[in-house]
Amino acid sequence: MGISDRFARRIGRxxxxxxxxxxxxxxxxxxxxxxxxxxxxxxKSAQAASPAVAATxxxxxxxxVELGSHNDRTFNQxxxxxxxxxxxxxxxxxxxxHPNKGYTIGAPYAQGDIKSENFPHSVQTQVTGLNDGGxxxxxxxxxxxxxxxxxxxxxxxxxxxxxVVFPTxxxxxxxxDQLLGVNDHDIAAGFYLxxxxxxxxxxxxxKTGKYSLVTxxxxxxxxxxxxxxANAINNAGAVxxxxxxxxxxxxxxxxxxxxxxxxxxxxxxxxTVALGVNDNDTVVGFYTDxxxxxxxxxxxxxxxxxxxxxxxxxxxxxxxxxxxxxxNEGDIVGFYVDSKGNTDGILAFPAF
Numbered sequence: 001m002g003i004s005d006r007f008a009r010r011i012g013r014x015x016x017x018x019x020x021x022x023x024x025x026x027x028x029x030x031x032x033x034x035x036x037x038x039x040x041x042x043x044k045s046a047q048a049a050s051p052a053v054a055a056t057x058x059x060x061x062x063x064x065v066e067l068g069s070h071n072d073r074t075f076n077q078x079x080x081x082x083x084x085x086x087x088x089x090x091x092x093x094x095x096x097x098h099p100n101k102g103y104t105i106g107a108p109y110a111q112g113d114i115k116s117e118n119f120p121h122s123v124q125t126q127v128t129g130l131n132d133g134g135x136x137x138x139x140x141x142x143x144x145x146x147x148x149x150x151x152x153x154x155x156x157x158x159x160x161x162x163x164v165v166f167p168t169x170x171x172x173x174x175x176x177d178q179l180l181g182v183n184d185h186d187i188a189a190g191f192y193l194x195x196x197x198x199x200x201x202x203x204x205x206x207k208t209g210k211y212s213l214v215t216x217x218x219x220x221x222x223x224x225x226x227x228x229x230a231n232a233i234n235n236a237g238a239v240x241x242x243x244x245x246x247x248x249x250x251x252x253x254x255x256x257x258x259x260x261x262x263x264x265x266x267x268x269x270x271x272t273v274a275l276g277v278n279d280n281d282t283v284v285g286f287y288t289d290x291x292x293x294x295x296x297x298x299x300x301x302x303x304x305x306x307x308x309x310x311x312x313x314x315x316x317x318x319x320x321x322x323x324x325x326x327x328n329e330g331d332i333v334g335f336y337v338d339s340k341g342n343t344d345g346i347l348a349f350p351a352f
Contacts, residue, residue, distance in 0.1 A: 061351050062332065064314045068345040069103065070111055076345035078333035080129035080181065080276070080325040087333055088117075088127040088136060088325075089345055099144045102127035104136070109347070119155050119163075129181035129188075129232070129325070134158070135206065137179035137188045154179035154190055156206050166192040166202055166211055179204065181232035181276070181325075189214070189230040189239050196223070201230030201241055214239050216253070217261050219246075231285075232277045232325070240277040240285075254283050254304070264302050266310055270295070276325035276332075280304070284312075284323040284332055299323035299334065314346050323348075 068076030069091045075098070078089040086106045094100045102117045102125040118125040119140035127138040136157040143150035151174035154164035165177045172193035179190040186206040191199045201214035214230040215221070228243035237257035245251055245263075252264035252274035266272045269287040276284045281304035289296045296319035299312035313321040317336025324334040332348040 062312065062348040063351045064316075065109075065347045065349070066316075066344050067105070067109055067347045069114055072098075073342065075343045077335040077343060078324065078345040078347065079127070081327045081331055081333045081347075082130050082132050083327045083329065084132055085327075085331065086130060087347065088130045088138070089333070090126045092124075093343070094124060094144070095148065096144055096146050100124040100126050100141075102138060104130065117157070119153075119161050124150070128179065131182050131184045131186070133184055133186070135182055135186055137182045137190075139178040139190075143174075150174065152176045152178055154188075154204075156182065156188060156204075158186070158206065162206075164188070164190075164204055166200070166204075168192070168194065168200075170195045172197055180230070182206070183233050183235045183237070185235065185237075187233060187237065189233040189241070191229040191231075191241075198225070199227045199229045200225070201228045201239070201243075203230065203233065203239065214241070214255065216243055217259060231273075231275050232283075234277050234279050234281070236279065236281075238277060238281055240274040240283050242271075242273040242285075252283070252285055252302075254281065254302075256281075262304070264308075266300055266308070272300070274302070275323065275334075278326045278328050278330075280328065282326060282330070284326045284334075286322040286334075296320065297322055299332075301326075301332075314348070317344070317346075321346075 072091045075093040076091045078087050080088040086104055088104050090100045090102045092098050092100045103114050104117050104127060105114045117127045122140035123144045124141040127136055130136045139152045139154050141150040141152055154177045156162050156164060164179055172195060176193040179188045182188040188204045188206060191201045193199055203212045203214060219226050226244045229241045230239045231241040233239050239255045242250055242252050250271035252272045254262045264272055264274055266287040269289055270291055272287040274283045274285040283302040286297045286299055299321045301309040301312055314336040316338055320337035322334045323332055326332045330350045335343055335345050337343055
């Protein structure tokens with residue numbers, strides 16, 4: 001999308017923020033419930049689920065479902081899921097004439113269960129996270145420029161929409177500020193870009209209006225601080241995200257509320273990024289194998305203690321899967337790129 005993507009600055013993916021598709025396959029058939037698409041239809045009558053799609057069972061123990069709006073079958077990303085099964089996402093690639101449009105969807109995930117969620121008077125909106133109390137977060141843009149360079153402003157919704165921008169005199173031009181997750185204590189996580197284009201992760205307390213930077217312990221501060229994005233937060237205050245190491249690599253992390261910092265790096269990967277975390281300190285995200293035109297992306301699941309599951313890929317998107325959010329039941333949301341080049345939202349259930 002034209003709204004600057006939290007990932008675009010690292011892997012040149014798209015113009016707006018995108019979720020990372022989750023995880024691995026199970027032995028069950030994959031059922032396409034509410035087909036992927038980019039245009040969200042508010043007030044449209046419910047439609048029947050699509051027929052089941054046969055799936056090759058990959059590793060990871062997950063059953064995958066393709067999910068999204070039928071109004072645009074070319075681009076859907078699902079970015080967050082709460083413990084009630086409600087999902088946050090958006091459609092639209094963010095290129096000129098194809099803006100991001102935010103939505104949420106709840107069970108049973110028919111087209112009539114989709115609700116449009118867009119910041120008032122915005123040109124583009126993404127819904128990136130939601131908690132169990134109905135608070136939502138995301139970011140929006142007032143632009144959809146041909147250059148793909150657009151401003152971004154964070155927002156939260158708690159009955160009405162509110163703009164959030166980290167208070168600094170050293171903002172990127174245009175402003176890039178995104179809220180990416182929120183816990184049940186109404187504390188959101190996100191990042192902004194400073195005047196040098198470096199990401200600074202932070203948390204924002206919706207109830208008190210207090211901002212707090214998220215940093216790597218022992219890393220330089222001020223202008224020499226490394227690139228770091230806070231992408232998700234759980235109810236204990238643990239923050240998941242990604243950062244640039246002293247050696248220049250992009251690795252994922254989980255920072256516990258007490259300050260313990262866990263580095264997450266898939267062996268042999270060119271980059272690892274964490275996008276979601278639940279209350280069990282289970283982290284999901286994606287990693288990249290290779291670089292340039294030969295690069296592939298795969299979902300991963302990391303559990304506190306160091307257990308790592310790789311190649312958690314939708315069977316229809318092997319080599320092009322991103323996992324973006326996980327709830328306490330282990331349900332995962334994300335997206336993949338299919339053989340036609342479409343971006344399809346996915347919901348993955350543990351295949352017990």
